[in-house]
Amino acid sequence: xxxxxxxxxxxxxxxxxxxxxxxxxxxxxxxxxxxxxxxxxxxxxxxxxxxxxxxxxxxxxxxxxxxxxxxxxxxxxxxxxxxxxxxxxxxxxxxxxxxxxxxxxxxxxxxxxxxxxxxxxxxxxxxxxxxxxxxxxxxxxxxxxxxxxxxxxxxxxxxxxxxxxxxxxxxxxxxxxxxxxxxxxxxxxxxxxxxxxxxxxxxxxxxxxxxxxxxxxxxxxxxxxxxxxxxxxxxxxxxxxxxxxxxxxxxxxxxxxxxxxxxxxxxxxxxxxxxxxxxxxxxxxxxxxxxxxxxxxxxxxxxxxxxxxxxxxxxxxxxxxxxxxxxxxxxxxxxxxxxxxxxxxxxxxxxxxxxxxxxx
Amino acid sequence: xxxxxxxxxxxxxxxxxxxxxxxxxxxxxxxxxxxxxxxxxxxxxxxxxxxxxxxxxxxxxxxxxxxxxxxxxxxxxxxxxxxxxxxxxxxxxxxxxxxxxxxxxxxxxxxxxxxxxxx
Numbered sequence: 001x002x003x004x005x006x007x008x009x010x011x012x013x014x015x016x017x018x019x020x021x022x023x024x025x026x027x028x029x030x031x032x033x034x035x036x037x038x039x040x041x042x043x044x045x046x047x048x049x050x051x052x053x054x055x056x057x058x059x060x061x062x063x064x065x066x067x068x069x070x071x072x073x074x075x076x077x078x079x080x081x082x083x084x085x086x087x088x089x090x091x092x093x094x095x096x097x098x099x100x101x102x103x104x105x106x107x108x109x110x111x112x113x114x115x116x117x118x119x120x121x122x123x124x125x126x127x128x129x130x131x132x133x134x135x136x137x138x139x140x141x142x143x144x145x146x147x148x149x150x151x152x153x154x155x156x157x158x159x160x161x162x163x164x165x166x167x168x169x170x171x172x173x174x175x176x177x178x179x180x181x182x183x184x185x186x187x188x189x190x191x192x193x194x195x196x197x198x199x200x201x202x203x204x205x206x207x208x209x210x211x212x213x214x215x216x217x218x219x220x221x222x223x224x225x226x227x228x229x230x231x232x233x234x235x236x237x238x239x240x241x242x243x244x245x246x247x248x249x250x251x252x253x254x255x256x257x258x259x260x261x262x263x264x265x266x267x268x269x270x271x272x273x274x275x276x277x278x279x280x281x282x283x284x285x286x287x288x289x290x291x292x293x294x295x296x297x298x299x300x301x302x303x304x305x306x307x308x309x310x311x312x313x314x315x316x317x318x319x320x321x322x323x324x325x326x327x328x329x330x331x332x333x334x335x336x337x338x339x340x341x342x343x344x345x346x347x348x349x350x351x352x353x354x355x356x357x358x359x360x
Numbered sequence: 361x362x363x364x365x366x367x368x369x370x371x372x373x374x375x376x377x378x379x380x381x382x383x384x385x386x387x388x389x390x391x392x393x394x395x396x397x398x399x400x401x402x403x404x405x406x407x408x409x410x411x412x413x414x415x416x417x418x419x420x421x422x423x424x425x426x427x428x429x430x431x432x433x434x435x436x437x438x439x440x441x442x443x444x445x446x447x448x449x450x451x452x453x454x455x456x457x458x459x460x461x462x463x464x465x466x467x468x469x470x471x472x473x474x475x476x477x478x479x
Contacts, residue, residue, distance in 0.1 A: 027435060033435075044411065044415075046427065046430075046437050046438050046440075047388070047389060047427065047437065047438060047439060047440035048389065048411065049435070049437055050389075050430075050431075050434035050435065050437030050438065050439060051388070051389035051390050051407075051434075051439075053433075053434050053435045053437065054390050054433065054434055055390055065407060068406040068407060068408050069406065069407045069408040069411065070408065071408065072406065072408025072409055072411065072412045073408055073411050073412060073415075075412070076411070076412035076415050076416065077415070080415060080416075080419060278424065279418060279419065279421050279424065280421075283419070
């Protein structure tokens with residue numbers, strides 16, 4: 001009866017269609033969905049947010065479902081991504097930085113050091129599951145270079161400023177000259193960043209040509225085996241040279257040697273079945289990303305320590321702001337380049353992982 | 361690191377594997393949760409527990425997953441479909457046989473044991 005009435009009455013017919021369209025277009029509030037998406041680990045975002053939207057009945061139901069879902073998924077991903085040897089090495093590196101501070105008169109107490117290590121390691125674990133490891137666009141990369149130069153200028157002016165120096169003195173003139181020349185550093189940083197982007201693009205094109213999963217995995221394991229041995233050898237040489245060059249104690253060489261041992265011991269066994277291979281490859285890529293992240297910063301550590309030891313601390317002790325300014329600029333620039341190299345490498349690995357997931 | 365020994369399958373894992381098996385090609389987050397909830401009744405099951413178990417079983421290589429094409433009704437998001445792998449099927453079969461042996465033993469001891477659930 002009702003159906004017949006709807007057929008006869010165009011207005012009722014329109015109302016029915018509107019109701020159907022409303023049901024079909026029901027979606028959670030944009031802000032709520034955005035917030036839940038941010039709380040979900042990056043690899044689970046797409047499918048879980050889609051599932052939650054599919055079962056959406058109202059904001060409260062959505063919120064309740066999200067609260068019951070997100071913590072379990074996050075905890076699961078933390079557990080899956082846990083790479084204890086690399087985390088341990090990262091913790092050692094953080095401890096080394098803080099021990100370095102203590103050696104130079106700034107003595108943070110043990111509790112502060114323990115809290116800093118715990119905080120640093122926790123931040124690393126969280127960045128692993130929440131981090132966006134995609135390669136940056138050219139626009140974002142150039143913006144990064146601009147912000148680096150701005151940061152260096154601000155640091156030079158604000159922290160180690162001209163106020164400590166006699167106007168017209170040698171250091172004053174040097175720092176003044178340095179501040180004036182800093183904007184010209186921008187094209188150099190931009191160029192270096194662009195080179196990194198182009199190199200990654202070329203690498204990606206080369207990888208894209210590989211035909212099958214098995215071939216790709218074979219090439220990956222061979223490259224990892226080769227790189228690990230070369231890098232381990234370089235780390236051993238570095239551990240020998242470090243006390244002479246960066247003036248570090250024995251702890252940084254010890255971390256270098258421990259890392260070399262870890263790299264030599266790492267073996268990538270290949271599964272027989274394709275499914276096993278895919279899952280294993282995905283995990284190996286993830287662990288590789290974590291290891292590369294650590295290694296990039298480990299290689300930068302002697303340079304950062306040298307900048308502290310030879311420029312910043314003597315600058316403070318002798319009251320020469322120019323040394324401090326040079327040291328700080330060096331540190332910010334090194335950090336920029338290391339971060340750029342790290343994000344390119346992580347982005348490439350992430351793209352491979354995404355391709356594997358799509359190819360299931 | 362890998363665990364393909366079926367003895368280590370938990371009860372909840374068995375239920376999730378059974379759900380994926382029964383759903384066939386339509387096994388993704390929403391449908392798997394519904395099926396698991398149906399199989400676990402009257403106990404309630406959270407969606408988070410299902411996702412965490414699916415991830416864990418994927419690590420154990422009992423199941424595999426892939427992303428579908430994004431769809432409009434999901435706000436342009438893809439579905440993650442799951443399927444049982446050979447090792448998963450084997451593990452599930454062994455678990456079912458163990459359950460059957462347990463049932464047979466109980467049926468012999470308690471005469472007249474029937475498939476009745478207490479409400």
